Amino acid sequence: MAKGRILIDVERCKGCELCREACPPDVIALADTLNSKGYRPVMLLDPQHECTGCALCATVCPDGCITVYRESVPKPQRKRKQPAYPGHVIPVAA
Amino acid sequence: MAKGRILIDVERCKGCELCREACPPDVIALADTLNSKGYRPVMLLDPQHECTGCALCATVCPDGCITVYRESVPKPQRKRKQPAYPGHVIPVAA
Amino acid sequence: MVTLEPPIEQLPCENLIYSRPESLAEIQTHYCPGCTHGVAHRLVAEVIDELEIQERTILVAPVGCAVFAYNYFDFDSAEAAHGRAPAMATGLKRVNPNSIVFTYQGDGDLASIGIAEAIHAATRGENITVIFVNNAIYGMTGGQMAPTSLIGQVTTSSPTGKDAALTGMPMHIAEMMAPLPGVVYSVRRSLHDARHTIQAKKAIRTAFEAQIQGLGFSIVELLSSCPTNWKMTPLDAAHWVRDEMIPVYPLGDFKVAEPLQNKNRSA
Amino acid sequence: MVTLEPPIEQLPCENLIYSRPESLAEIQTHYCPGCTHGVAHRLVAEVIDELEIQERTILVAPVGCAVFAYNYFDFDSAEAAHGRAPAMATGLKRVNPNSIVFTYQGDGDLASIGIAEAIHAATRGENITVIFVNNAIYGMTGGQMAPTSLIGQVTTSSPTGKDAALTGMPMHIAEMMAPLPGVVYSVRRSLHDARHTIQAKKAIRTAFEAQIQGLGFSIVELLSSCPTNWKMTPLDAAHWVRDEMIPVYPLGDFKVAEPLQNKNRSA
Amino acid sequence: MSKELLKGNVAIAEAAVRAGCEAYFGYPITPQTELLEHMSKRMPELGRVFLQAESEVAAVNMVYGAASAGVRVMTSSSSPGISLMQEGISYIAGSEVPAVIVDVMRGGPGLGNIQPSQADYNQVVKQAGHGDFHPIVLAPSTIQEAIDMMVLSFDLAEKYRTIVFLVLDGAIGQMMEPAELPPMQEVKKKRPFWALSSQEARRTNGELPQKNVITSIHLGAEALHKFNEHLQRKLAQIEANEVRYYENYMEDAEVAVVAFGTAGRVAETAVKTLRAEGVPVGLHRPITLWPFPEKRLQELADRVKAFLVVEMNAGQMFHDVREAVGREVPVEFLGRMGGLIPFPTEVEAEVHALWRRTEVLEMHRP
Amino acid sequence: MSKELLKGNVAIAEAAVRAGCEAYFGYPITPQTELLEHMSKRMPELGRVFLQAESEVAAVNMVYGAASAGVRVMTSSSSPGISLMQEGISYIAGSEVPAVIVDVMRGGPGLGNIQPSQADYNQVVKQAGHGDFHPIVLAPSTIQEAIDMMVLSFDLAEKYRTIVFLVLDGAIGQMMEPAELPPMQEVKKKRPFWALSSQEARRTNGELPQKNVITSIHLGAEALHKFNEHLQRKLAQIEANEVRYYENYMEDAEVAVVAFGTAGRVAETAVKTLRAEGVPVGLHRPITLWPFPEKRLQELADRVKAFLVVEMNAGQMFHDVREAVGREVPVEFLGRMGGLIPFPTEVEAEVHALWRRTEVLEMHRP
Amino acid sequence: METSIVISGFGGQGVLFTGQLLAYAGMDNDKHVTWIPSYGPEMRGGTANCTVIVSDDPVGSPLVAEPDVAVVLNLPSFEKYEGLVKPGGLLVVNSSIVNAETLRNDIEVVSVPANQIADELGSVKMMNMAALGALLAKRPFLTLSQVKQALDDHLPARKADLLEANKLVLQKGYEVGTAVPA
Amino acid sequence: METSIVISGFGGQGVLFTGQLLAYAGMDNDKHVTWIPSYGPEMRGGTANCTVIVSDDPVGSPLVAEPDVAVVLNLPSFEKYEGLVKPGGLLVVNSSIVNAETLRNDIEVVSVPANQIADELGSVKMMNMAALGALLAKRPFLTLSQVKQALDDHLPARKADLLEANKLVLQKGYEVGTAVPA
Ligand SMILES: Cc1ncc(C[n+]2csc(CCOP(=O)(O)OP(=O)(O)O)c2C)c(N)n1
Ligand SMILES: Cc1ncc(C[n+]2csc(CCOP(=O)(O)OP(=O)(O)O)c2C)c(N)n1
Ligand code: SF4
Ligand code: SF4
Numbered sequence A, B: 001m002a003k004g005r006i007l008i009d010v011e012r013c014k015g016c017e018l019c020r021e022a023c024p025p026d027v028i029a030l031a032d033t034l035n036s037k038g039y040r041p042v043m044l045l046d047p048q049h050e051c052t053g054c055a056l057c058a059t060v061c062p063d064g065c066i067t068v069y070r071e072s073v074p075k076p077q078r079k080r081k082q083p084a085y086p087g088h089v090i091p092v093a094a
Numbered sequence C, D: 001m002v003t004l005e006p007p008i009e010q011l012p013c014e015n016l017i018y019s020r021p022e023s024l025a026e027i028q029t030h031y032c033p034g035c036t037h038g039v040a041h042r043l044v045a046e047v048i049d050e051l052e053i054q055e056r057t058i059l060v061a062p063v064g065c066a067v068f069a070y071n072y073f074d075f076d077s078a079e080a081a082h083g084r085a086p087a088m089a090t091g092l093k094r095v096n097p098n099s100i101v102f103t104y105q106g107d108g109d110l111a112s113i114g115i116a117e118a119i120h121a122a123t124r125g126e127n128i129t130v131i132f133v134n135n136a137i138y139g140m141t142g143g144q145m146a147p148t149s150l151i152g153q154v155t156t157s158s159p160t161g162k163d164a165a166l167t168g169m170p171m172h173i174a175e176m177m178a179p180l181p182g183v184v185y186s187v188r189r190s191l192h193d194a195r196h197t198i199q200a201k202k203a204i205r206t207a208f209e210a211q212i213q214g215l216g217f218s219i220v221e222l223l224s225s226c227p228t229n230w231k232m233t234p235l236d237a238a239h240w241v242r243d244e245m246i247p248v249y250p251l252g253d254f255k256v257a258e259p260l261q262n263k264n265r266s267a
Numbered sequence E, F: 001m002s003k004e005l006l007k008g009n010v011a012i013a014e015a016a017v018r019a020g021c022e023a024y025f026g027y028p029i030t031p032q033t034e035l036l037e038h039m040s041k042r043m044p045e046l047g048r049v050f051l052q053a054e055s056e057v058a059a060v061n062m063v064y065g066a067a068s069a070g071v072r073v074m075t076s077s078s079s080p081g082i083s084l085m086q087e088g089i090s091y092i093a094g095s096e097v098p099a100v101i102v103d104v105m106r107g108g109p110g111l112g113n114i115q116p117s118q119a120d121y122n123q124v125v126k127q128a129g130h131g132d133f134h135p136i137v138l139a140p141s142t143i144q145e146a147i148d149m150m151v152l153s154f155d156l157a158e159k160y161r162t163i164v165f166l167v168l169d170g171a172i173g174q175m176m177e178p179a180e181l182p183p184m185q186e187v188k189k190k191r192p193f194w195a196l197s198s199q200e201a202r203r204t205n206g207e208l209p210q211k212n213v214i215t216s217i218h219l220g221a222e223a224l225h226k227f228n229e230h231l232q233r234k235l236a237q238i239e240a241n242e243v244r245y246y247e248n249y250m251e252d253a254e255v256a257v258v259a260f261g262t263a264g265r266v267a268e269t270a271v272k273t274l275r276a277e278g279v280p281v282g283l284h285r286p287i288t289l290w291p292f293p294e295k296r297l298q299e300l301a302d303r304v305k306a307f308l309v310v311e312m313n314a315g316q317m318f319h320d321v322r323e324a325v326g327r328e329v330p331v332e333f334l335g336r337m338g339g340l341i342p343f344p345t346e347v348e349a350e351v352h353a354l355w356r357r358t359e360v361l362e363m364h365r366p
Numbered sequence G, H: 001m002e003t004s005i006v007i008s009g010f011g012g013q014g015v016l017f018t019g020q021l022l023a024y025a026g027m028d029n030d031k032h033v034t035w036i037p038s039y040g041p042e043m044r045g046g047t048a049n050c051t052v053i054v055s056d057d058p059v060g061s062p063l064v065a066e067p068d069v070a071v072v073l074n075l076p077s078f079e080k081y082e083g084l085v086k087p088g089g090l091l092v093v094n095s096s097i098v099n100a101e102t103l104r105n106d107i108e109v110v111s112v113p114a115n116q117i118a119d120e121l122g123s124v125k126m127m128n129m130a131a132l133g134a135l136l137a138k139r140p141f142l143t144l145s146q147v148k149q150a151l152d153d154h155l156p157a158r159k160a161d162l163l164e165a166n167k168l169v170l171q172k173g174y175e176v177g178t179a180v181p182a
C-alpha cells in the first residue's frame, strides 16, 4: 500500500477528532498540549508508517487543517496551494 | 317531472347570465330593463312551466339572487330563510 | 317601479328548495358580475349553515378582492394583512380552540406573498381550514400576474404574456400542500359550472368537518374566474376555467386523511 | 514553541494529495469544534476551485452560524438578511447573468423565516445554487427548535422535546423543492463521515454545474451537525446525524433534471 | 416576597406570565432569546399558549389574531425583527386591539451587531409602521422597573386598546440584578365584548350575539379620516394621562441631563458624582418615551441653563427634547453608537464642559 | 421636447427608465401599480431587468442584491409595502449600496384605504428601518417635479451610496398633468469598484482583483460605533449639500405656510388667493424632507410672525418645523387624514384666523 | 380662470376618456390642467368618475369639494353629485337613463338624451361625447373646435374609425346644449 | 464603595457562574449588584467573560471601561484584560495555564496555580473557585464567609455533591492569595 503523511495546522485545529475517527489505520491522536485557542489539537502518530495518504482525514476535517502527501508515481495535478504553516507546531505553553 | 319556480332578487342580480347557462330547460332570460345598479337582471321566462326546481341556477349564482321552490311531496327540511325581496322587481327606470 | 313579466305564481304545493344561506349577510357584494368569489362565499355559508357552526365560526379575510368578505358573512370575522391570514388564524385558533377558524385567500395572497405563512400553518398541522380561490390573477389591484397565472397569459404586469423562462411555471398549491404531514385534506375543485360547484361544496364541507374533528390543516383550492381582469364575459370566463385552467390545474384529491375517506371522493 | 512528536519526515517521492482549496480564505472560522459547517464550506470551495469559477462566483451568506461565511470564502460575497438570501441572489444574478451565484443557508434561515423566498426563487427557476445546511436547530442563537428539528428533540425553545401536535413534523426541504418545475436538481446528502462527505461534494459539484449550464435552480441539502447546541461531542453528533437524522431525512436524489443525469447518482 | 437575582430577559418573561399573559408568539433573536426560551418553558406548564413562529412577520400576525380574540398576548424581538413587524403593528393599531411587544434593541443598521443600543428610538416612538399612530412606549432602566412595566404594559394595552412597547437595550436584557417578581395573576376568563370568540359564548354572557369584526379598513377618505380623528383623540387622552418619568436632583439643578434606559442609569451615576463635586446638575429620565414628557421638559427649560441629552444612538430623543425645550436654552448631545454604552466619566466630562460654557455665557450676559 | 399629458405613476416609471435604471423589482399595490405595470412593459423591451417579486420583502431584498452589483435599481410600493421593506432598507443602509424607492403613500394605519395621504412622513423621514440612518427623501408636488426628482434620485443614490426615497401621495401617483420627460440615458457599462460582479472583469478594468464584500455586520461595539460615525459624517455632508425647498411670496411674508407634496400645491393656491386679498402670507415647501430645510426655517422664524403647517396626516412634519422654529413663534397645524386632501379654502380660513390672532397679539405686545 | 369638472357614470360609459379629452384640449391650448380618477375597489362593477381642472394658473388640488360642473351619466352619479355642484354651477344630465329631477334652483341643469343622440349617430358608446358637447355649449372655457382638435390628436388609434362619428355626436350634443335655455 | 470585576476565560472554566456567585453574595449582603455576560457569536468556541459590579449604591452602567479587578483564567483573557485594569487595580492570573508576565507596574498581580489547586482538591473543574479565593484575599469587598454562604445558597442542586470541595478550593485560593505579598 502506498505510504502517506499528513501535516496538521495545529493552530487551526480544534481537536474535534473527526479526522481521527475517519482514519482507517488509526494513526491520528490527540496531542497532550493545548494550542493558543485553548484546543487540544491532533497529531499524526504513525511509527509504523501506516498512513496511506487516503485523505479521508482531510475530507472530514471541518477546519481544513490537514494537508496530505502520498508516495506514488507522479501524476498531473491541479494547482494546489502549499500549506503556509509548518505543521504540528503549537506556539503556546503546555 | 316535478314543476318548480324561482324568484330572482333583481336588485342584487348583476346579469352575469351564469344561471341562464346552467338552466337545463333554458327558462331564464335577460330582462329588457336595468336595475338601479345599472345591471340588466335575469328573469324566469317559463310559459311552458318547464322549470323543474332543480336549483342549478341557484347553485351557480355568484350573488345568491335566486330562491327555488319545487312542487313535491313535502319532506322534512332544514330551516331556511324566506327571501326578503319580492322577486322580479326593478325599482328604477328603464 | 317595474315588475317583470310574467308574474310569478305560487305552485300548488311547493317546498322551498333553495334560498340564500343564513350565514351569508344581506349586503350586496362588490364583486364584478359573474365573479365566482360570490359562489365561493355562498358555498362556504351553506356549509356553515348545514354544519350548524355559524355561532362559533371565525373568518379571516384576505387582502384581495375578498377583502370585504367580513361584510358578506354573518359571523365573527377578522381582516388580515396581505398573505398573513394563516398566521392570524393560528393566533385566533390557538386561543379559541373551540372556534371554527378559516381563512379565505386569493392566489396573490396565499401563493405569492403569503406562501410562508400557509406552508408553516400547514406544516404545524394548525387545525384551521383554508379556502383558496385561484383565479390566476391579482384581481383587486387590476389584473397583474400571479404565481398561478398560466404560461402566455397576458396580464397588466406580463404585457407580452407570462414567460416561464423569466417567471417560472404556475404554482400548484393543492399539490404542494398535500405532502406536508400536518395537512389532512388538500383538494382542488372548480366553480365553472353547476356540477363542479356542487362538488366544490362537498369538498368545502369535508374541509370544515376535518377541522371540527380536530384533525389538522385542510385546504380547498377553488378554480375561480375573474371576468373583469381576464377581459371576458362571465360565460367566457367560465369556459376559460374549464378549457385553459383545468388542464393546467387538474381537479382532484391530493390528500384525504384516513378519517375523511369515504366522505367525498375525487372530482 | 513546542513541536509535536514525532517529527514529520518527507516521503521519498511524494505528491501533494490534498490541501486547503484556494477559494477558502486563510482566516480561521469561528465555528465550534467539529461543526460540519466547516466541512460544507470546504467542499464548496473545492468544487469552485475544480470548476475554475472562483473569479466569477458570488456567495450570498445567510444569517445563522454561517453569517461570516463571506470571511471564509475567497470570492465576492454578500451578507443577506435572515432568510432572504434567495431574493438577494435573484437580484444579483439577474443583473450579473454571467456570475455564478449561490446562497448558503441554514435550516432556520431557509426552512423557517426564508421559506417563501426559497420556494419562489425555485418556482421561477432562478439560475442559482442553494447550499442548504440542515442541522435540525438554530445554531447561532443558541439552540432553539427549527422546523427541521426531530420529534422529541429537546432544544432551548422545546424544553420538553419537540411536540408534533403543537409544532408539526419536521420539514423536508429537498422533497418539497423537487416537484417545483423551476428546480433542476434537488438532493439530500450528509456530512457525518468521509464516504458521505465525498458524495456530498459530488452533489455540490453537480449543483454548480447545473447553474453553469444555465439549467435553473439547484439545491443540495446537507445534513450537518451542531455539537454545541445538541450538547454532544463532535463524534457523538456525527453518530446522531447517522442514527437519528438520516432515518427522518433519507438521503437521495429527489430531482435530477435530464441534462444532469448520469453525472451523479443517488447516495 | 424577597428579591432574586434575575436576568432581564427572564425577569420580563416571568413578569408577563404573572401578569396573566395568555399567549406568546415569537421568533428567536439575540439579545432577547432568553425571553422566548423562558416562555417556551412556562407557558405550556401553565396550559397557556406558546408558539415559536416561523418568522417575526408571522409572529406579529399571530399576535394580531390572538389579540383579536381579546386575550393578553405578547411577542418579543430585537431591532431587525421589529422592522419586519411594522406592517402587522400598523394593522393592530388600525384595528385597536391590545397587544404588547418587547423590543430588546441592538446595534444597527442592518445586521449590525447584537450589542446594547437605543438606535431604534425613532422606530418605535415616531412610527412603528405606516399610518398615523403611536404605540405607548415604556423604557425601564433597571430590571425591577422592567418587571413592573411589563405588568403595566398589559394593563395599558387593555385600557386603551392599543399596542404597548416595552423597549430595552441588550444590556438590560442580558444583565442580572436583584429584583422582586409580581404576584401571579390567572388569565382572565371573560373576553371583552368586541372580541372574536364565539357568538354563542357572548349570548350566554347576555351580550348581543351580533357578529364582531376586527378590521383596519375604512374605505372612504371621510370614513378613514373620522377613524383617525378618533385615534388621535385616544392618543391625546393617553398623552394627558400616561406620561411617566423619573427625576433626581432636579429641584435646584442648573444643568439637566436627559437620558433613558441604560443611558439613564449611567447618567444617574454621573450626576451623583458631579453633585458630590458641587456641580448643580440633575437627571430627567423619561420612562414613557411616548407619550413624551414634553410639558415637564418645557417647565424645566424655564429654570435650567442647559440640557445634555445622552443616548446610545446618534441623537434621536435629542430632537424631542429640543422640540420641547425650544431654541432659547442650549441642548447638547452625547451619543454612543453601535452597541457602545457611554461611561459615567464621559457624561461627567461633558457636563463639566457644558457647565463651564454656561457659566461663561452667564457672565457675559447683560 | 414638448409636454405630454402624463399620469404620475407612469411618468415616474418612464423617467426612471430614461435615467438608466437597469433593474426594477416590485410587488403590485394601489395606488402605485401603474408604475410597476409600466416597468413590466418598458424594461424587457430595452433588455433590462423587470421582475415582479413574490412580496415586498422579497422585492427589497432583490433590490439589495442588484444594488450590491452596483447597478441603478429601484422598487416602488405604498405604505403597507414600505412597512414590509423596513428590514431590507436598513440592510441596504448598513451596507451603503445605492438604491431608489418610490413610496406612493395611502391612508393608514393598517389596510386603511388607498386614498392619497402623507401619513408615512415619519416612517420614511425618521427611521425607515432599525438603526441610525436616514434615506434622502424627495417629495415632489407636481408631475414635472416628480419626473425631475426621479432622475435626481438615482444620481444622489450613487453619489452618496445611499437610499433615496421619492415620496408622493396617491393623488400625484394617480393624476395626469402636462410634463416633459427627460432624455434617454443608456445603462452604464462600468460597475463601481466596490460592486459584486466579477473579479475577472475588475482585473480586466485594471482594478485590484480583490474580493468585494457587501455586508452590514460590524461585530464589535467599537467597530460598529466607528461605522456609525462614518455614516453620520456622510449624513452630515448630505445635510450640508442637498437641502432643497421651494418658496413663493416669502420675501415679505408675515405668515409662513409650510407644506409638502400635494398639500404644498393646495397651500400654494390658498396663498395666492390670500395675497390677492392682501394677507401677507408666503409658502415654504420642503422638497427634501430629509435633509430637512431646518436652517431656512430658522431664518424665517426670525422674521415671520406665525407658521401654519398643512399636512395630509395628523401632524408629523409639524414637529420638525416646530423643532426648527423654536417656541417663540407660534406654529399651528392644519391636517387632513385618511385620504382627505385639504381644500384651499380650508387653508385660507386657517391662515385668516391665524393672521387675525397674530395681529391681535401684536397689538398687545409691550 | 379655473373650471373644475366632474364626470361620472358607469364603467364603460367613457367617463375617464371624456375627462382626459378635456385635459388634452386644455393642455394643447396652453391652459394648466389636471385630471384625476377615483380609484379603488369601489370601482369593481360600480361607477367611475374623474375630476378635471382647466385653469389659467397652475392647479393646486386636483380634487375639489364642489365642482363647477358635474356631468352625470347615470342615476347613482346624479344622486352623488347633484348636491355637490357649486352654487351657480352646471349639472349636465344624461336624460336618456337618468330619470330624476334636481330640487336645487341655484344651479343650471342641462338635460341631454345622450344615449339617444349617440345611438342615432352610430353607437350608444359615444354618448359621453353628447354630454360633453352640451357642457361646452354652456361653459365655453374651451371651444368646441379646440375639443374637436383634441379628438383628432388624442383619440386612441384603435378608435380612429370612430373619429368622425365622435365629432358628430359632440357637435350634436353642443347643439342640444345650446338650445336649452339658460 | 463600588468594585467592578471582570472574569474571563474559556467557555467551560465556570466564568459565568463565578461572576454570579459574587453577585449573589453581594445581593445577600445588601449590596447593589449587577452581572452581565459578554454575548454573541464570538462565544462560539471562544472565550467567555462577565462583568460584576458590587456596590453600596445603585449601579449605573453594568459595564466598565476599566475594571477594578480582572480574573483571567487563560492566555487570551490575560492579553485582553491585562492592559484594561484600572491603575491600582488587581489582576488575578491563573498561572496554571497562563505563562505570561505583565509589564505593568501600576497594578497588583496575583498569580494562582488555579488548575493545580483544584486538581489536587478533587477536580480541575473547580479552578474558578481558586482564582476567586485569591481575589477575595486581596479585595475584601465581600468576605470569604459571605461567599461560602452564597455557595451554600446558590450552587445549583445538581452540583450539591461538589459543595464542600468547592469551598475547600475557595479556601485554598484565599490562602494562596493571602500569602502573595502585596
Ligand atoms: C403588503 C401589501 N402588498 C400589496 C398589497 C396590494 N394588494 C392588494 S390585493 C393584492 C392581490 C390580490 O390578488 P389575489 O390574492 O389573487 O386576490 P383576488 O383579488 O384575485 O381575489 C395586492 C397585491 C397590499 N394591500 N398589501
Ligand atoms: C429578522 C431576524 N430574525 C432573527 C434573527 C436571529 N437569528 C440569527 S441566526 C438565526 C437562526 C439560525 O439558524 P439556522 O438558519 O438554522 O443556522 P445555524 O446557525 O443553525 O447554522 C436567528 C433566528 C435575525 N438575525 N434576524
Ligand atoms: S491520509 Fe488516511 S491514513 Fe493518513 S492520516 Fe489521513 S486518514 Fe489516516
Ligand atoms: S478534524 Fe481537523 S479540526 Fe478536527 S481534530 Fe482533526 S485536524 Fe483538528
Ligand code: SF4
Binding pocket: B004, B005, B006, B022, B023, B024, B025, B026, B027, B028, B044, B050, B051, B052, B053, B054, B055, B056, B057, B058, B068
Ligand atoms: S330551478 Fe332549474 S329549471 Fe328552474 S330555473 Fe333554475 S335551473 Fe332552470
Ligand code: SF4
Binding pocket: B008, B012, B013, B014, B015, B016, B017, B018, B019, B020, B041, B042, B060, B061, B062, B063, B064, B065, B066, C034
Ligand atoms: S347568476 Fe345570479 S347574478 Fe348572475 S344573472 Fe343569474 S341571478 Fe343574476
Ligand code: SF4
Binding pocket: C030, C031, C032, C034, C035, C036, C037, C065, C135, C139, C140, C225, C226, C227, C228, C229, G044
Ligand atoms: S376583479 Fe376579478 S376577482 Fe375581483 S371582483 Fe372583479 S371579477 Fe372578481
Ligand code: SF4
Binding pocket: D030, D031, D032, D034, D035, D036, D037, D065, D135, D139, D140, D225, D226, D227, D228, D229, H044
Ligand atoms: S453553534 Fe452549532 S452550528 Fe453553530 S458553529 Fe457551533 S456547532 Fe456549528
Ligand SMILES: [Mg+2]
Binding pocket: C064, C106, C107, C108, C133, C134, C135, C136, C137, C138, C139, C146
Ligand atoms: Mg387572484
Ligand SMILES: [Mg+2]
Binding pocket: D106, D107, D108, D133, D134, D135, D136, D137, D138, D139, D146
Ligand atoms: Mg440550523
